[in-house]
Amino acid sequence: MTWSNGDGDAIQLGHGGGGRLSQQLIRELLLPALGTSDGVLHDAALLPAQPGRLAFTTDSYVVRPLIFPGGDIGRLAVLGSINDLAMAGAIPVALSLGLILEEGLPIATLNTVVASIQRAAVECGVAVVTGDTKVVERGKGDGLFINTSAVGRVDHNLCIHPPAVMAGDAVLVSGDLGRHGVAILAARDHLGFRTTLRSDLASLLPPVQALLAAGLELHCLRDLTRGGLASAIDEIATSAGWAIELQEPAIPVGAEVSGACQLLGLDPLAMANEGRMVVVLPQSQAEEALTLLRQVESSAAQIGTVLTAASPNNPWPVQLRSELGVLRPLDLGQGEQLPRIC
Amino acid sequence: MSSSSPEQLLAEIRHHCTQSWTLMEVCGGQTHALLRHGIDQLLPAEIHLIHGPGCPVCVTASERIDQALELAARPEVILCSFGDMLRVPGRQGRNLLAVRAEGGDVRVVYSPLDVLAVAQQHPDRLVVFLAVGFETTAPATALLARRALLAGVPNLTLLVCHVRVPPVLHAMLNAPQCQVQGLLAAGNVCAVMGQAEYNALAAEHRRPIVVTGFSAMELLQGILQAVDQLERGAHRVENGYRRAAAEQGNHAAQALIQQVFHPIDCQWRGLGWIPGGGLALREPFASLAVERRVAPPVSAPASPEQAQGCISGLVLQGLARPSACPHFRRPCTPEQPLGAPMVSSEGACAAYYRYQR
Amino acid sequence: MCLAVPGELVSINEHHDPLWRTGDVSFGGVLRQVSLACVPEAQLGDQLLVHVGMALAVLEP
Numbered sequence: 032m033t034w035s036n037g038d039g040d041a042i043q044l045g046h047g048g049g050g051r052l053s054q055q056l057i058r059e060l061l062l063p064a065l066g067t068s069d070g071v072l073h074d075a076a077l078l079p080a081q082p083g084r085l086a087f088t089t090d091s092y093v094v095r096p097l098i099f100p101g102g103d104i105g106r107l108a109v110l111g112s113i114n115d116l117a118m119a120g121a122i123p124v125a126l127s128l129g130l131i132l133e134e135g136l137p138i139a140t141l142n143t144v145v146a147s148i149q150r151a152a153v154e155c156g157v158a159v160v161t162g163d164t165k166v167v168e169r170g171k172g173d174g175l176f177i178n179t180s181a182v183g184r185v186d187h188n189l190c191i192h193p194p195a196v197m198a199g200d201a202v203l204v205s206g207d208l209g210r211h212g213v214a215i216l217a218a219r220d221h222l223g224f225r226t227t228l229r230s231d232l233a234s235l236l237p238p239v240q241a242l243l244a245a246g247l248e249l250h251c252l253r254d255l256t257r258g259g260l261a262s263a264i265d266e267i268a269t270s271a272g273w274a275i276e277l278q279e280p281a282i283p284v285g286a287e288v289s290g291a292c293q294l295l296g297l298d299p300l301a302m303a304n305e306g307r308m309v310v311v312l313p314q315s316q317a318e319e320a321l322t323l324l325r326q327v328e329s330s331a332a333q334i335g336t337v338l339t340a341a342s343p344n345n346p347w348p349v350q351l352r353s354e355l356g357v358l359r360p361l362d363l364g365q366g367e368q369l370p371r372i373c
Numbered sequence: 374m375s376s377s378s379p380e381q382l383l384a385e386i387r388h389h390c391t392q393s394w395t396l397m398e399v400c401g402g403q404t405h406a407l408l409r410h411g412i413d414q415l416l417p418a419e420i421h422l423i424h425g426p427g428c429p430v431c432v433t434a435s436e437r438i439d440q441a442l443e444l445a446a447r448p449e450v451i452l453c454s455f456g457d458m459l460r461v462p463g464r465q466g467r468n469l470l471a472v473r474a475e476g477g478d479v480r481v482v483y484s485p486l487d488v489l490a491v492a493q494q495h496p497d498r499l500v501v502f503l504a505v506g507f508e509t510t511a512p513a514t515a516l517l518a519r520r521a522l523l524a525g526v527p528n529l530t531l532l533v534c535h536v537r538v539p540p541v542l543h544a545m546l547n548a549p550q551c552q553v554q555g556l557l558a559a560g561n562v563c564a565v566m567g568q569a570e571y572n573a574l575a576a577e578h579r580r581p582i583v584v585t586g587f588s589a590m591e592l593l594q595g596i597l598q599a600v601d602q603l604e605r606g607a608h609r610v611e612n613g614y615r616r617a618a619a620e621q622g623n624h625a626a627q628a629l630i631q632q633v634f635h636p637i638d639c640q641w642r643g644l645g646w647i648p649g650g651g652l653a654l655r656e657p658f659a660s661l662a663v664e665r666r667v668a669p670p671v672s673a674p675a676s677p678e679q680a681q682g683c684i685s686g687l688v689l690q691g692l693a694r695p696s697a698c699p700h701f702r703r704p705c706t707p708e709q710p711l712g713a714p715m716v717s718s719e720g721a722c723a724a725y726y727r728y729q730r
Numbered sequence: 731m732c733l734a735v736p737g738e739l740v741s742i743n744e745h746h747d748p749l750w751r752t753g754d755v756s757f758g759g760v761l762r763q764v765s766l767a768c769v770p771e772a773q774l775g776d777q778l779l780v781h782v783g784m785a786l787a788v789l790e791p
């Protein structure tokens with residue numbers, strides 16, 4: 032469904048003012064696109080009671096450009112929160128949507144993003160049950176910011192979190208690294224390189240559900256986002272209190288990501304991902320898990336092992352073993368990755 | 374000498390090496406690659422690697438960084454540079470990232486050649502390219518300068534901080550306390566400049582020099598050739614990076630540098646004045662110098678590295694290891710660098726910090 | 731220092747003045763326009779050593 036605005040084709044401050052324009056935006060663009068079933072507008076959504084444990088998560092999304100190869104901010108905002116639920120092994124029940132629009136945002140862009148939110152929600156089997164829209168003055172936002180929160184149901188009895196990690200566990204990654212980061216960098220255009228690479232943005236529900244359905248004893252799951260593999264592994268090791276050793280040659284990086292990273296002097300381990308996760312589970316179950324993960328993404332691989340806690344033999348929380356067999360500490364980078372000449 | 378694996382090269386190095394030797398890799402990229410691969414830990418204990426001054430980002434004079442900071446803060450200016458330069462602090466500890474956060478228009482470019490389009494798209498703004506780099510990077514700046522004059526882009530200016538490698542090696546090898554017995558020369562600088570300048574250095578200072586690449590194999594190959602020469606008492610220039618570095622270098626690139634620049638004495642951060650150590654624009658390209666368009670900013674007080682007892686001068690000459698500096702790690706880190714070698718990701722102090730040596 | 735990366739020359743934009751001759755170089759499938767001003771001898775399929783958007787050498791096979 033598309034919606035056009037009688038007063039122009041861009042968002043105005045009035046669309047957030049609570050008056051007639053706001054009503055029009057909600058009733059004519061958002062509600063129909065998001066398919067609110069009963070059409071009842073109320074301050075709070077009522078959810079059916081769920082048996083057992085609930086999972087609850089929230090995240091805010093900013094990305095430039097809003098629409099990029101392989102996705103857009105809408106799909107990102109839905110899958111981001113759904114993937115956070117998936118990391119607890121939860122199945123989504125309901126989603127909230129907060130939109131902060133910048134004055135001047137083309138209605139056409141909003142239409143595209145909202146349609147994409149709807150498609151992603153359907154794909155994940157969840158509905159947007161409550162939402163909010165605000166408009167900020169031109170120059171006060173990057174076109175469109177989105178916040179989503181998600182509630183999920185937990186059907187298993189595992190505690191999938193860092194304290195469950197044990198020495199000897201296998202560390203897997205669900206696919207090759209860095210596609211999202213490189214696709215975004217190329218789409219921003221200012222560095223002048225071109226690629227057919229698309230973001231890896233994807234729902235992690237199916238692979239996680241497959242692992243759970245196989246009865247695997249998942250110790251920890253962590254989706255890779257802005258800080259890439261490096262920060263995810265560091266967080267797991269640090270909060271679990273064990274050391275992790277990664278085998279550098281085993282870490283899957285595609286030719287294009289590797290080419291772009293070499294060209295710009297960036298580290299593929301620190302590049303952003305939006306559809307990849309780390310799986311930690313007993314080594315004895317690693318092969319079975321990899322077989323399942325490879326049905327979704329053939330590049331899934333075991334990249335390392337959990338060691339005993341940091342000791343003189345394992346001096347760093349996360350260490351990489353190079354091709355030459357020498358250990359070095361994992362580098363977390365300095366936040367924003369900047370292209371280098373040196 | 375053609376071994377097929379790193380293990381074989383290491384075995385050959387062990388076999389050749391009968392006594393203690395001190396080698397310096399000139400280039401910061403090589404320092405990082407050596408530590409990253411762990412080659413420093415695999416070599417026989419007799420071979421000491423010390424790390425050279427080869428990071429143009431680190432050695433850019435802090436006065437120039439201050440100029441860039443001052444220019445970038447002006448509303449009419451768009452300042453373009455390489456990503457590495459954005460974290461480099463000036464004398465007051467501020468960097469271009471901070472200026473950008475405060476509203477300065479600071480842009481990261483991959484190539485100097487991209488700056489021409491920025492200037493053409495913003496004819497009402499003064500576009501300044503902060504041009505850093507060794508002889509490897511200077512041809513790209515030179516090409517930008519030639520294109521800018523040809524295309525007549527009046528709002529494009531250059532803040533030139535290019536530096537030359539051989540003069541600083543000469544100064545270092547001349548120092549009485551210098552411990553370097555053999556040099557691994559920076560392969561990509563030689564791909565542009567060729568070996569002539571290095572032949573002169575090897576002959577005058579009686580040290581072997583091996584033009585060396587950047588992969589684990591190439592680095593080991595360079596070390597092997599240097600050790601082999603030292604054991605034989607030879608001091609020639611050998612090329613261990615034939616794949617890319619021709620003996621004569623790249624004529625077209627050398628011609629570009631000569632058309633656009635001439636050597637000048639210049640300040641290297643942490644090392645001081647190096648005769649012939651820098652490049653400046655020659656006529657008619659000097660009209661592109663930003664100094665010709667805007668008044669020079671007032672200069673700030675003396676650089677903090679001296680004031681705070683940073684030993685970067687010793688580190689850059691290979692006379693001290695970063696870990697020997699009392700400030701290393703505490704308080705000096707890549708986030709809060711006190712001196713040049715911690716400033717850039719390729720500096721020796723940053724490498725020791727990152728790889729926890 | 732001087733991050734220089736090998737890539738394959740996949741197309742050439744000829745120009746009568748070598749100063750403006752450029753080409754697309756592929757780095758594992760990622761394309762970047764690169765100046766060929768310093769490698770007049772470069773041909774399609776050559777491996778070039780590229781630094782900050784300039785090809786500096788045709789690599790020996």
Ligand code: SF4
Pocket residue numbers: 682683684685688695698699700701702705706710711712713714715716722
């Ligand atoms: S560790 Fe810091 S203070 Fe010490 S020499 Fe290096 S840059 Fe200077």
